[in-house]
Amino acid sequence: MSCCSDHGHGEGHGHGCSPQSGEPISVQEMNRRKFLALLSIVPGAIATAAIGVPVAGFVVAPIFAPEKREWVSLGAVSQFKIGDTIQVTYKDPSPLPWAGVTANNGAYVRRTGENDFIAFAVNCSHLGCPVRWIASANLFMCPCHGGVYYSDGSVAAGPPPRALSRYNVRIENGELQLQTQEVPIG
Ligand code: FES
Numbered sequence: 001m002s003c004c005s006d007h008g009h010g011e012g013h014g015h016g017c018s019p020q021s022g023e024p025i026s027v028q029e030m031n032r033r034k035f036l037a038l039l040s041i042v043p044g045a046i047a048t049a050a051i052g053v054p055v056a057g058f059v060v061a062p063i064f065a066p067e068k069r070e071w072v073s074l075g076a077v078s079q080f081k082i083g084d085t086i087q088v089t090y091k092d093p094s095p096l097p098w099a100g101v102t103a104n105n106g107a108y109v110r111r112t113g114e115n116d117f118i119a120f121a122v123n124c125s126h127l128g129c130p131v132r133w134i135a136s137a138n139l140f141m142c143p144c145h146g147g148v149y150y151s152d153g154s155v156a157a158g159p160p161p162r163a164l165s166r167y168n169v170r171i172e173n174g175e176l177q178l179q180t181q182e183v184p185i186g
Helices: 027-064
Strands: 015-017 024-026 071-076 085-091 104-113 116-121 132-134 139-141 148-150 155-157 169-172 175-179
Touching: 024 027, 071 085, 071 169, 104 175, 116 169
Parallel strands: none
Antiparallel strands: 015 024, 071 175, 085 104, 104 116, 132 139, 139 148, 148 155, 169 175
């Protein structure tokens, strides 16, 4: 009788059964088969990790990268008229690899004097919708939930929890520059 029809006696004696022939197989043979099975799995796991880890890093790493603040040009100072508030766009200097057109950022710039400028974030502090400058009312209005800001960016009405964010600005060689930063939302 083979060991496969006699389970009670096969246990504890260092034997198993071959699924093909039903013949007893030794512990050594079982270990050899397990070792070979492991050998066939390990290269696949290594190959998967070799491909998967860099791809995951490419996608995830930029999200956790520390914020980069950089100075970007908004153009010649002479193009800004004292008293005017105008919308400008600039390219995010360190966009996520898949950012596409979302790498284009906006700001409102107001020239308040010969060498004085204020730059406001366009994003509403409530949920980030782009606000509009309404020159005739001297207000920033958010179209999403009716948020309203005074001309200095402070909240006039609606759900925004805080004033519009401001950017640092400077003049370099006749050029207005803005320092990029993350805009807190919500
Ligand atoms: S996003 Fe502007 S009020 Fe809600």
